[in-house]
Amino acid sequence: MTQDDLQKEIRELRAQIEALRSALSDVTRPYTELMAYVGRLQDVSRGYFRILDLYAKYGKVSPDLVIPGLKDDISRHIVVALFDRPDRNISQITEAVKGKRGTASRRIVRERLEDLERQGIVVATPGSRTRTFRVAEEVADKWSQVLGVDKYRDQLHED
Numbered sequence: 001m002t003q004d005d006l007q008k009e010i011r012e013l014r015a016q017i018e019a020l021r022s023a024l025s026d027v028t029r030p031y032t033e034l035m036a037y038v039g040r041l042q043d044v045s046r047g048y049f050r051i052l053d054l055y056a057k058y059g060k061v062s063p064d065l066v067i068p069g070l071k072d073d074i075s076r077h078i079v080v081a082l083f084d085r086p087d088r089n090i091s092q093i094t095e096a097v098k099g100k101r102g103t104a105s106r107r108i109v110r111e112r113l114e115d116l117e118r119q120g121i122v123v124a125t126p127g128s129r130t131r132t133f134r135v136a137e138e139v140a141d142k143w144s145q146v147l148g149v150d151k152y153r154d155q156l157h158e159d
Helices: 003-058 073-084 090-101 106-118 137-147 153-157
Strands: 122-125 132-135
Touching: 003 137, 073 090, 073 106, 073 122, 073 132, 073 137, 090 106, 106 122, 132 137
Parallel strands: none
Antiparallel strands: 122 132
């Protein structure tokens, strides 16, 4: 073989190696994506088993697990109602509490909301005509940590 033949063969081998590298990259891409999905599934499974563990230990999974200062039934129901649907006014919260426990007066709900607001559990958002309430961000973050799920994890993984 001559020098030119050897150089030609080396160029051909380089081209084949590059083609193999490209093919391997294309073949491994779906597996990389699959492993990312498996990681997400593991995260969800951990959260699910955390919730089952909480249920096994306490007999329920309720936000009052992160707010041990909620001693009365109405306050617990108010917090649960605001976790279910934030930005409710006093009348809407009273109706939600009545639906859960059977009775609740608007006056008592207002008093409990004031107490919860002083404790930093609930935040009032002033509106044009009526104030609405929501669970404080710190309490919501703590609740998602107790459940074992990050509050915004699904938004962080979107590409």
